[in-house]
Amino acid sequence: MTEDDTKLSSTQFKNELAETIPHLRAFGRSLAGNVETADDLVQDTLLKAWAARDKFIAGTSMKAWTFVILRNTFFSNMRRKKFTGEYNELAAERILSAPAPQQHPLHLNDLQRALMELSEDQREAVTLVGAGGYSYEDAAEIAGCAIGTMKSRVSRARTALEGILEDGRFSDLSEAAGTQEGTALDNIIAAVDRIGS
């Protein structure tokens, strides 16, 4: 195999990258819980992917490759407290209500809000496996953990989500974020302050 066989042309790379954008937005939205923050994450991811395009191997999964970049960027930013996951009610209302025959519908704004109650690791796990449809193996490789760890995170996340949704009890943090008025930046700063205090 020659080196050329492992490289995409710029056009091919750009096309594959473009196809991943909706998935990056969905993954980023679940991680960050906020449209603006998620889209910032996606833009950072696109820039990093483009800058690192020589490292991408043709025939491998662009989607999975960019998911790793996005989640690493998210956790890097979290560590720097550049931003934190937050619930945004206006955004969540746009994705309201998954129908469930003969049962009360599960309101997706409640689900998004409940997701933000989870640890970032659990939120990532249940998003990749439960929402994105990744296998445990692939999700574990994206998250850089063992398969058993991924299974455990998904299981605990589902149990926690069920409890939160059935009880309808949300923490002060998500309650405040969900009702707070003001800009996304105000919310981010407030959330960072709460964590730092």
Place this chain on the structure above:
Amino acid sequence: MQKRLGLGLKTMYKNVLDEPLPDNMLELLNQFDDDCGSGQADTADCQSSPRKGSDGQSGGFIGNTDGKISGRKHD
């Protein structure tokens, strides 16, 4: 509840997939060409390499910690 939860998660994810892309994201893509981008962004987060899954969609990684990519093609 498990079924509703699963359905809700999938619906939430799919709804985002169905949204139109923001213009600024498409503009960003259009700005990419052979001469831009390389070296401009911090690529420290690009630490793993994907392999394409059997469905051609899902992927996995040959992870590493040295920041190099070591992907393999899926047969």
